Amino acid sequence: MFAHHYVCLSAGQWPPIDVETGFDQHVLACVLSRALEEVEAGEATATEATGLSRAELRDVLTRCFPVAPVKAFAIDELADPEPDMEEQLLRDLLLAYARPGNKTSARLAKIIARRAMRNDHLWQDLGLFDRAELSRLLATHFPLLAAGNTKNMKWKKYFYRKLCEAEGFSLCTTPSCRECTDFESCFGTEEGESRLARIRNGMELP
Numbered sequence: 001m002f003a004h005h006y007v008c009l010s011a012g013q014w015p016p017i018d019v020e021t022g023f024d025q026h027v028l029a030c031v032l033s034r035a036l037e038e039v040e041a042g043e044a045t046a047t048e049a050t051g052l053s054r055a056e057l058r059d060v061l062t063r064c065f066p067v068a069p070v071k072a073f074a075i076d077e078l079a080d081p082e083p084d085m086e087e088q089l090l091r092d093l094l095l096a097y098a099r100p101g102n103k104t105s106a107r108l109a110k111i112i113a114r115r116a117m118r119n120d121h122l123w124q125d126l127g128l129f130d131r132a133e134l135s136r137l138l139a140t141h142f143p144l145l146a147a148g149n150t151k152n153m154k155w156k157k158y159f160y161r162k163l164c165e166a167e168g169f170s171l172c173t174t175p176s177c178r179e180c181t182d183f184e185s186c187f188g189t190e191e192g193e194s195r196l197a198r199i200r201n202g203m204e205l206p
Contacts, residue, residue, distance in 0.1 A: 024104055025064050027137055030127035031111055032065070036072060046073040051087070051114025053080040056107055087113050089163055097145035105141040122155045131155075 035049035043049075046057055054075050061070050083091060094109035111126070118125040123134035134155060138146040149158045 023136065023140070027108070027126070027128065027133070028060060028064055030129075031115070032061075034115075034125070034127035039073065045078050046075065047078045047081045049114070051081050051083065051091075051110040052107060054078050056110075060107065081114065083113065087117055090116055090159055093159065093163055093166070094142060094145070097142040099141055099143070102141070108137070108141050116156055116159065 031050060035044075035046050038044040038049045039046055047054060050057060052060065057073065057078075058070075058075050061073065061075075091110055091113035094112055095106060098105035098109050112122070115125040116122055121131065123129075123131045126134065126137075128134055128137075135146070138155065145162070148162070149155070153161070
């Protein structure tokens with residue numbers, strides 16, 4: 001499994017992620033690990049967990065992870081995901097800012113929009129190790145969108161603020177963030193334990 005592969009590596013043995021393509025593969029491995037957790041728990045299918053179509057998911061697995069346990073995702077039995085209105089709006093926002101002609105950016109837009117519907121911090125929903133990895137991901141594949149978050153707002157809050165601005169209304173009625181009584185909701189820290197760390201801490205390693 002993706003998760004087992006990751007947690008069985010010591011800190012000095014992580015796959016190199018300095019090169020952009022290597023980092024993209026790391027992100028996709030994290031997302032697929034989360035998807036596989038949900039599949040095995042009966043919470044979602046692989047397409048429901050990732051927001052990708054069957055064809056897109058198969059292509060990601062065969063191109064990026066040729067030795068991955070493809071059968072575990074039961075792709076042949078799946079239906080393509082159908083985003084609801086909220087997810088579609090977020091997907092459209094991300095696609096509008098995605099790197100032109102970049103297939104990975106377009107697929108990450110779908111993945112991020114789907115995972116943003118979950119309840120944790122977005123970096124946790126994606127299975128990443130921390131918020132810094134999410135910020136790097138967004139700066140790489142959605143540079144103009146990421147650059148607009150100059151106040152370090154929580155990413156989910158920032159996305160919804162951008163959606164509201166596009167519709168011509170404000171997310172809240174407070175005249176400025178400094179006067180808001182719910183400041184931490186938008187700008188508080190996004191700390192916590194990554195899901196892979198939770199697995200590692202609960203796993204008896206060989």
